[in-house]
Amino acid sequence: MAAEETAQGPVTMLSTPIRLDYNFTAGVAQSKSLRGYAEGRFIGQRCPVCKKVYVPSRGSCPKDAVATTEEVVLPNTATVTTFCVVNVPFAGQSIEIPYITASILLDGADITFMGLIQGIAPEDVEMGLRVEAVWVPKEELGPTLASVKYFQPTGEPNREVSTFAEHL
Amino acid sequence: MSTPPPRQGTRPVAIVACAQSKSERRIEQANEVELLMPVVTEVYANAGMTKDDVDFICSGSTDYLIGGPFSFVTALDAVGVWPPKAESHVEMDGAWALYEAWVTLQEEGKDVALVYGFGKSSLGDLSRILALQLDPYTMAPMWPDQVSLAALQAQAMIDQGLATEEDFARIASRARHNALSNPNAQVANEKTMEELMKDDYAVAPLRRHTLPPLSDGAAAIIMVAGDRAYDVVDRPAWITGIDHRVDAHAFGARNLAESRSTTKAAENAGVSAGPVDIAELHAPFAHQEILLRRAMGLNESTVINPSGGPLAANPLMAGGLIRFIEAANRIMDGSANRAVAHATSGPVLQQNLVAVLEGAS
Numbered sequence: 001m002a003a004e005e006t007a008q009g010p011v012t013m014l015s016t017p018i019r020l021d022y023n024f025t026a027g028v029a030q031s032k033s034l035r036g037y038a039e040g041r042f043i044g045q046r047c048p049v050c051k052k053v054y055v056p057s058r059g060s061c062p063k064d065a066v067a068t069t070e071e072v073v074l075p076n077t078a079t080v081t082t083f084c085v086v087n088v089p090f091a092g093q094s095i096e097i098p099y100i101t102a103s104i105l106l107d108g109a110d111i112t113f114m115g116l117i118q119g120i121a122p123e124d125v126e127m128g129l130r131v132e133a134v135w136v137p138k139e140e141l142g143p144t145l146a147s148v149k150y151f152q153p154t155g156e157p158n159r160e161v162s163t164f165a166e167h168l
Numbered sequence: 169m170s171t172p173p174p175r176q177g178t179r180p181v182a183i184v185a186c187a188q189s190k191s192e193r194r195i196e197q198a199n200e201v202e203l204l205m206p207v208v209t210e211v212y213a214n215a216g217m218t219k220d221d222v223d224f225i226c227s228g229s230t231d232y233l234i235g236g237p238f239s240f241v242t243a244l245d246a247v248g249v250w251p252p253k254a255e256s257h258v259e260m261d262g263a264w265a266l267y268e269a270w271v272t273l274q275e276e277g278k279d280v281a282l283v284y285g286f287g288k289s290s291l292g293d294l295s296r297i298l299a300l301q302l303d304p305y306t307m308a309p310m311w312p313d314q315v316s317l318a319a320l321q322a323q324a325m326i327d328q329g330l331a332t333e334e335d336f337a338r339i340a341s342r343a344r345h346n347a348l349s350n351p352n353a354q355v356a357n358e359k360t361m362e363e364l365m366k367d368d369y370a371v372a373p374l375r376r377h378t379l380p381p382l383s384d385g386a387a388a389i390i391m392v393a394g395d396r397a398y399d400v401v402d403r404p405a406w407i408t409g410i411d412h413r414v415d416a417h418a419f420g421a422r423n424l425a426e427s428r429s430t431t432k433a434a435e436n437a438g439v440s441a442g443p444v445d446i447a448e449l450h451a452p453f454a455h456q457e458i459l460l461r462r463a464m465g466l467n468e469s470t471v472i473n474p475s476g477g478p479l480a481a482n483p484l485m486a487g488g489l490i491r492f493i494e495a496a497n498r499i500m501d502g503s504a505n506r507a508v509a510h511a512t513s514g515p516v517l518q519q520n521l522v523a524v525l526e527g528a529s
Contacts, residue, residue, distance in 0.1 A: 020292055020296055020300075022234070022291050023291050025196070025197070025198070025200075025288070025291065026199065027197070027198060027199030027202050028197050031197075058199070058202075060205050060246050062248065062249075065208065065209075065219050065247055065248025067206075
C-alpha cells in the first residue's frame with residue numbers, strides 16, 4: 001500500500017458529478033397567476049379572513065392558514081416600495097448596467113414582487129415611484145413573469161412612504 | 169383515569185388528533201402547500217383547536233424530493249405562523265418531527281404541538297434521489313438504487329435461513345388485504361401468496377409485490393402534554409416509551425439480516441414490558457417486516473400493520489408518521505390497549521425510531 005502511494009501519490013480529490021431532473025408542480029393557485037401572465041394580466045387571490053391580496057398566490061394565507069379561493073385581477077399600475085441600482089457585472093447578465101431592480105407593489109395588492117425598472121435614470125428613482133407594467137408583444141406572451149418586459153414611470157407624483165410602510 | 173407513566177421524560181405526552189391525505193401515485197395539481205393545507209385544517213378540526221392553541225410546530229420533509237431549497241419554509245404557508253411561533257424542521261420523516269415535539273413538550277409551559285410530514289415522490293427519480301443519502305465518496309457515485317440495496321438485504325436473510333420468498337409474498341398478501349379497509353391506501357386487493365409468487369422479480373429475490381408503491385401524501389398529528397389531553401379526546405394515545413437508534417452508515421460494517429438499532433430502540437422504549445396488541449412497522453419492503461419483528465421480539469399475538477402498512481401506501485417523509493397515526497387511532501378508538509409505532513430512515517433500515525403507545529386503564 002505504502003509503495004503504491006509512493007508510486008502514484010495518495011488520492012486527494014475525486015469528482016462525482018450529480019444531476020437530478022424534476023417535474024415542477026406550480027399548484028392550482030399559482031397556475032392561475034401563470035395563465036394570467038399569458039393573457040397579459042396580473043391575477044392574485046384574497047384571504048377570506050384578513051382580506052389581504054397575494055400575487056402570485058400560493059393558495060393559502062400564510063398568516064391565517066386558510067385556503068385562498070377568491071380571485072382578484074389586479075391593474076398594471078404599481079408603486080416602487082424599495083429598489084436597488086445594479087452596477088456590478090456578472091456572468092449571464094442580459095441587461096446593460098447600471099439598471100434598477102425594484103420591489104413592485106401592484107395597486108390593490110398586499111405583497112411585492114421583484115421587477116425591472118426602465119425609462120428613468122437610476123439617480124432619479126425614489127421610494128414611492130409610480131410605475132406601470134409594459135408587457136411583451138401579444139404574440140410573445142407566455143405563462144411566465146418574463147411576459148412583463150419591465151415597469152416604467154407613469155409620471156404621477158411619488159407616494160409617501162407612510163402609505164406603503166406596511167409592505168417594506 | 170390513570171395515565172400510564174412514561175419511561176422517558178417527566179411529563180406524559182399523548183397523541184390526541186390525527187389526519188392524513190389519501191396516498192396517490194401522483195398528485196398532479198396540488199403543490200406541497202395545497203397538499204398539506206387540507207390535512208392541517210382537518211387535524212385542527214379533529215382536535216377542536218385552532219393554530220392559536222399550538223405552542224410548538226415541527227415538520228419533516230426533504231428538499232431533495234421537490235428539488236428546491238427551503239421547501240419546508242414555503243410549506244409554512246399552510247400552517248400560519250403569525251403571531252410568531254416556536255417552529256422547527258427535521259430533514260427526516262415526520263416521525264422524527266414527532267420525536268422532537270415530544271422532547272419539546274417535556275418543557276413546562278409548552279403543552280400543545282402540531283407535527284406534520286409531507287412528500288411527493290412523483291416529482292423526480294426516487295432511485296437517484298435516495299442514492300444521495302449514501303456515502304458520497306465510495307457509494308453514491310455508483311448510484312445504487314434502493315430496490316437493489318433492499319434485495320441485498322433480503323438475500324442475506326434467505327442465505328441465513330431467516331425467511332423465504334414465500335414469506336415475503338405472504339406479508340404482501342396480508343398487507344393488501346388489510347389495506348382494503350384503509351381509505352387512504354393506494355394498493356389494496358385480494359391476492360393469495362400463490363398468485364403473488366407469479367410476479368416477476370424487480371431485483372431478485374424481490375418480486376414486484378415486495379416493493380412499496382411510490383406515493384405522494386401528507387400527514388399531521390396534534391400532541392398534548394399532561395391531563396389537558398383528556399379535554400381533547402376520551403382516550404388519548406399516551407407515548408409511554410420512545411427511542412431512536414442508528415446503525416452504521418456503511419453496509420459492510422453491519423449484518424444486513426439483523427437490525428441492532430431496532431432492538432436497542434425497542435428495549436429502551438419498553439416494547440417487551442407488556443403485551444403488544446398491534447404494531448405499525450415502517451417496513452417499506454416486505455422482508456423488512458420479518459426483520460423488524462424479530463429485532464423487537466414481537467410474537468404471534470401482535471397484529472402487524474392492520475392499516476396495510478408501507479406496502480399499501482408509502483409517501484416519503486410522511487410514511488413513518490402515518491405509522492404513529494395508525495397506531496394512535498387504534499388506541500383512541502379503544503380497539504387496542506398497547507401498540508408499537510416504528511419509523512425508519514436511511515438506507516436499508518439504518519435508522520430506527522420505536523415508540524410504545526398506551527391507553528389509560
